[in-house]
Amino acid sequence: MKKILFGVATLLLLAAATFASVEAAQKIIIMQDAAQRTQLQANVKNFPQEVLRLVNKERNKVGLPPLKFANDLAASAYVRATELPTKFSHTRPNGSKCFTAMPQRGHILGENLAGGQTSPQQVVQAWMDSETHRENILNPKYLELGVVYYYQPKSKYKHYWVQHFRG
Numbered sequence: 001m002k003k004i005l006f007g008v009a010t011l012l013l014l015a016a017a018t019f020a021s022v023e024a025a026q027k028i029i030i031m032q033d034a035a036q037r038t039q040l041q042a043n044v045k046n047f048p049q050e051v052l053r054l055v056n057k058e059r060n061k062v063g064l065p066p067l068k069f070a071n072d073l074a075a076s077a078y079v080r081a082t083e084l085p086t087k088f089s090h091t092r093p094n095g096s097k098c099f100t101a102m103p104q105r106g107h108i109l110g111e112n113l114a115g116g117q118t119s120p121q122q123v124v125q126a127w128m129d130s131e132t133h134r135e136n137i138l139n140p141k142y143l144e145l146g147v148v149y150y151y152q153p154k155s156k157y158k159h160y161w162v163q164h165f166r167g
Contacts, residue, residue, distance in 0.1 A: 048147040050120035073146025076102040077162040081150035084160045110136040110165035115157030123161045141167035
């Protein structure tokens with residue numbers, strides 16, 4: 001009987017120790033997840049400036065002046081980014097053209113869209129690999145740029161990028 005009681009007591013102690021270590025491990029994982037989430041949020045916050053830097057690097061290679069970041073274009077790019085999970089197109093969900101979301105000052109406007117890329121490096125490379133997107137990036141008439149990254153986990157591409165140009 002002592003052996004059985006000892007065995008049950010040992011199992012209970014092991015179970016308690018295992019539960020405690022699982023609970024401790026879960027706390028560590030939660031803390032790591034929170035740290036990673038905080039790091040990801042910090043990175044995402046810098047995505048627009050990093051895209052601008054990479055775009056200006058491409059423009060510099062061909063002797064073009066750098067684009068300046070424009071908050072009003074970033075605001076219109078955000079409007080468009082939130083529409084992309086519904087309709088990934090330069091035509092808006094209401095049927096109007098993409099330019100209706102943009103501030104109408106300026107002589108020339110442009111829009112680049114992308115979906116699925118998870119970093120500024122990936123999206124700028126994808127745009128540079130596309131003739132029409134590259135033409136926007138390297139258009140000497142453009143002076144300003146607004147950029148937005150938008151994440152929608154329950155959508156086709158999950159990661160959405162919009163550039164709005166103005167000259």
